[in-house]
Amino acid sequence: MNKLIHLFKFDIKLLGHLYSFPFVIYVLCMLLMLSFHARSNDPFMPYIVVQGIAVPIAGWHIVFLYNSLYEEGATEALFFYYRKVLITDIIRYVTLHGTFAFLLVGFIVWINGTKFFTVSLVIHFILLFIFYQIVGLAVLSAVKSLDVALAIIAMYTFMEVATQGTFMPWPHIFIFREPVDSISMFLPLFWLVIGIFLSVAQIWRTFK
Numbered sequence: 761m762n763k764l765i766h767l768f769k770f771d772i773k774l775l776g777h778l779y780s781f782p783f784v785i786y787v788l789c790m791l792l793m794l795s796f797h798a799r800s801n802d803p804f805m806p807y808i809v810v811q812g813i814a815v816p817i818a819g820w821h822i823v824f825l826y827n828s829l830y831e832e833g834a835t836e837a838l839f840f841y842y843r844k845v846l847i848t849d850i851i852r853y854v855t856l857h858g859t860f861a862f863l864l865v866g867f868i869v870w871i872n873g874t875k876f877f878t879v880s881l882v883i884h885f886i887l888l889f890i891f892y893q894i895v896g897l898a899v900l901s902a903v904k905s906l907d908v909a910l911a912i913i914a915m916y917t918f919m920e921v922a923t924q925g926t927f928m929p930w931p932h933i934f935i936f937r938e939p940v941d942s943i944s945m946f947l948p949l950f951w952l953v954i955g956i957f958l959s960v961a962q963i964w965r966t967f968k
Contacts (some may be wrong), residue, residue, distance in 0.1 A: 764852060767845075772781055782817045784859050789814045803872045804937055810864045811885065811934055812921035816892050816913070818857035822849060825894035829905040845968045853879070854893050861889055880945050882936055887952040891933065891959070898959035901966040908924060 772779045789809050818831040829838050865885065868876065877885075900909040921928045924936040931951035935944075 762907065767848070767852065771825055773830075775821075778824060779821070782821060783860070785817045786814055786864065789864065791831065793867060797871050801935075803876055804935075806871050807876075807881075808924075808934075808936055809862070810861075810868065811888055812859050812917065813863055813890050815861065815885075816917045818861060818889070818895045819892040819894070819948045821853050821857070822893070823900050823906065823909060825849065827895055830900070830904045830906070846963075846967050848957070850894070857893070858889065861885075880949075881935070884945075884949060884952070887949060887956065888933060891955050894959045894963060895955060898962040903964055939943060 784847060792809045792813075793806040796802075796809065826842060829835055829842050836913040865877070898911060899912055900906065903909055903912070916930075920932065920934050925934055931954070933951050933955065934950050935948055
């Protein structure tokens with residue numbers, strides 16, 4: 761426990777005010793969910809806020825921390841340290857942000873009732889959360905640039921959420937309305953599984 765506390769304190773000191781950014785977004789998401797609930801009868805609006813804003817933001821702590829690995833002249837000095845703590849870092853941040861994700865899901869249940877989350881939707885949310893926890897690090901390790909990694913993931917996420925998955929015929933991983941058939945539910949789950957697999961493969965190839 762003392763080691764985990766030390767690691768979190770080190771991360772907070774390293775990132776400074778940037779460390780609190782995801783938690784501020786969580787609060788804003790709750791306010792948005794209340795606002796949309798008051799103005800709209802669409803039960804999917806609170807879920808769209810969580811999957812389109814909160815979940816993607818939740819994955820950036822790891823990316824910001826590991827960005828120092830790709831600063832000029834730092835790779836050789838830091839690589840073996842980051843490889844040693846990689847699994848620990850992923851587990852502790854999945855646990856940390858998973859707790860907040862669970863609270864946001866509870867907020868959705870409070871707004872929409874327990875019947876809103878079907879088994880398929882629960883599976884989708886879990887896969888989406890896992891995907892965003894690791895895809896940022898995978899992209900960062902591939903392009904070796906925080907700016908490029910941020911741009912790629914932010915652009916894709918923004919275009920998907922803004923157009924509700926209608927912008928381009930690329931893989932769609934979000935769900936914006938109640939599925940009317942098995943295909944509309946299967947395809948996002950399929951692409952999420954593929955994305956998780958490719959992300960794990962890229963991270964493994966980089967840090968093995």
